[in-house]
Amino acid sequence: MNASELISLDAAELARRIHAREVSSVDVTRAHLERIEAVDGPAESGVHAFLHLDAEGALAAAEAADRAIAEGAPASPLAGVPIALKDNLTTTDMPTTAASRILEGWRPPYDATVVSRLRAAGLVPLGKTNLDEFAMGSSTENSAFGPSRNPWDLTRIPGGSGGGSSSAVAAGESPLALGSDTGGSIRQPGAVTGTVGVKPTYGTVSRYGLIAFSSSLDQIGPCARSVLDAALLHEVIGGADPRDQTSVSAPLPPVVEAAQAGARGDLAGVRVGVVTEFSGEGYQPGVLGAFTDAVRVLGELGAEVVEVSCPSFGYALPAYYLIAPSEASSNLARFDAMRYGLRVGDDGEHAADEVMSLTREAGFGAEVKRRIMIGTHALSAGSYDALYGKAQKARTLIVRDFTAAFETCDVLISPTTPTTAFPIGERADDPLAMYLADLCTIPSNLAGNAALSVPCGLSADDGLPVGLQIMAPALADDRAYRVAAAYEVARGDTGPRIPELRALETTR
Ligand code: GLN
Numbered sequence: 001m002n003a004s005e006l007i008s009l010d011a012a013e014l015a016r017r018i019h020a021r022e023v024s025s026v027d028v029t030r031a032h033l034e035r036i037e038a039v040d041g042p043a044e045s046g047v048h049a050f051l052h053l054d055a056e057g058a059l060a061a062a063e064a065a066d067r068a069i070a071e072g073a074p075a076s077p078l079a080g081v082p083i084a085l086k087d088n089l090t091t092t093d094m095p096t097t098a099a100s101r102i103l104e105g106w107r108p109p110y111d112a113t114v115v116s117r118l119r120a121a122g123l124v125p126l127g128k129t130n131l132d133e134f135a136m137g138s139s140t141e142n143s144a145f146g147p148s149r150n151p152w153d154l155t156r157i158p159g160g161s162g163g164g165s166s167s168a169v170a171a172g173e174s175p176l177a178l179g180s181d182t183g184g185s186i187r188q189p190g191a192v193t194g195t196v197g198v199k200p201t202y203g204t205v206s207r208y209g210l211i212a213f214s215s216s217l218d219q220i221g222p223c224a225r226s227v228l229d230a231a232l233l234h235e236v237i238g239g240a241d242p243r244d245q246t247s248v249s250a251p252l253p254p255v256v257e258a259a260q261a262g263a264r265g266d267l268a269g270v271r272v273g274v275v276t277e278f279s280g281e282g283y284q285p286g287v288l289g290a291f292t293d294a295v296r297v298l299g300e301l302g303a304e305v306v307e308v309s310c311p312s313f314g315y316a317l318p319a320y321y322l323i324a325p326s327e328a329s330s331n332l333a334r335f336d337a338m339r340y341g342l343r344v345g346d347d348g349e350h351a352a353d354e355v356m357s358l359t360r361e362a363g364f365g366a367e368v369k370r371r372i373m374i375g376t377h378a379l380s381a382g383s384y385d386a387l388y389g390k391a392q393k394a395r396t397l398i399v400r401d402f403t404a405a406f407e408t409c410d411v412l413i414s415p416t417t418p419t420t421a422f423p424i425g426e427r428a429d430d431p432l433a434m435y436l437a438d439l440c441t442i443p444s445n446l447a448g449n450a451a452l453s454v455p456c457g458l459s460a461d462d463g464l465p466v467g468l469q470i471m472a473p474a475l476a477d478d479r480a481y482r483v484a485a486a487y488e489v490a491r492g493d494t495g496p497r498i499p500e501l502r503a504l505e506t507t508r
Helices: 009-017 024-040 054-072 112-122 163-170 189-194 228-239 256-264 285-300 313-335 352-363 366-379 385-408 429-436 442-445 477-491
Strands: 051-052 084-085 124-129 176-180 197-199 220-224 271-275 304-308 413-414 450-458 465-472
Touching: 009 024, 009 054, 009 228, 024 051, 024 054, 024 124, 054 124, 054 429, 084 112, 084 163, 084 189, 084 385, 112 124, 112 228, 124 163, 163 189, 163 220, 163 256, 176 228, 189 197, 189 450, 189 465, 197 228, 197 477, 220 228, 228 256, 228 450, 256 477, 271 285, 271 385, 285 304, 285 313, 285 413, 285 450, 285 465, 285 477, 304 385, 313 366, 313 385, 313 429, 313 442, 366 385, 385 413, 413 477, 429 477, 465 477
Parallel strands: 084 124, 084 176, 271 304, 271 413
Antiparallel strands: 051 124, 176 220, 197 220, 197 450, 413 465, 450 465
16 A cells, blocks of 8 residues: 555544454555645645654554554554644643743643544554644734644644644644634534544543643544544544543543544434524624534435524624733643743843743734733723623623533534635734634533534635534534534545645646
């Protein structure tokens, strides 16, 4: 089997072949490392999905997986399959930067729980992927190390903050990746790169070792090219963890079973609610067209499709941009030059508080500083009630909208994003335009329920991928998987899974 074939296979199929010993994990890993070598650099014109590669470590992990398989004991259904890790997950054998100068070169002393679980399951970590600094952004342009590029059009953004993970999966550099989703950073990159991205129910995947952005919203989840692959990865990383105080003790919903059942079956009896607030002005016609087609397909599968109104969803964006910066301003206080990474002005001339502020001035980028200032203001004595307190009230109203909607619907759907991938640079100087990219994804972070994005074809106006968002109640992630898997089969082939990469000069 040649390398270009290997990089186009789904994780489930790769695992099947590796476990049947038709191909070795080492060969599969090599094929992906070669693909990365061919398309990831240079940063100015390549995909630039990776901030750090660990070829040696990956090959050693692949060899270990091959040995276990030869002994008849693969560690898990995904043993031997390569994976890429968002660089806000701690790893003992690779640097962890959160794409910030303030953490440049930092080597964490411990692995994130999800990373330990991947290793125990025999997956093969290839390296660390690019993100917006501290996961703040929707395009990866806020990375201190330069943006990643969308494999569908290298002049466009791959989404954010997890644009490195989504572009790695879309470009065939890795069949799987992990991301983190605070306001949409797994689902929005999935949508704009034509890949699957899942935000599990809050608390069902451990956040231990995830560099905290907004702790009441952050959730780690899978990125993949198929719904089943995402489910397989979800089961490897999910489940209770005593090291995370917000970890939920309830058993993980049976997402693999649901993905398999969905792919085999129809959707008879499933009640699907179309959120009426997520359409109209500001939505790209091609996105709405693809979404309307998806609604039709769900109806043909036997789902009962109705419209539902969630009137408070309109408050989600402003509420999020008070709550997330507030929590971030507190979480980022730990980067004080005394414990991690960068230290500026430690020359005997400056007092400790001066070293702290010089370091934070030099180490944080503009968006991170903006959020710290907004958050500090929203939490200050004079503004707390009017800003942070109000935002928390809006959050409650959003939770109530979900509760009411899920009384009559099994899942809710919307476009994942209002537009397809925008050109790099287009919104870089306009934070408010950038924030709009997460209009549809934020409500599920505020409410903590499950949501995913599954590819729903290409937009008729620009030929770029569109995502269908499927939202399910907390701890009913399996419902979203079932609907997504049924839809994925019914949607049929919408073109190449891995787009042909054209050099920047020709796409410009
Ligand atoms: N784009 C949103 C933000 O900038 C969401 C980020 C995320 O989910 N990490 O905050």
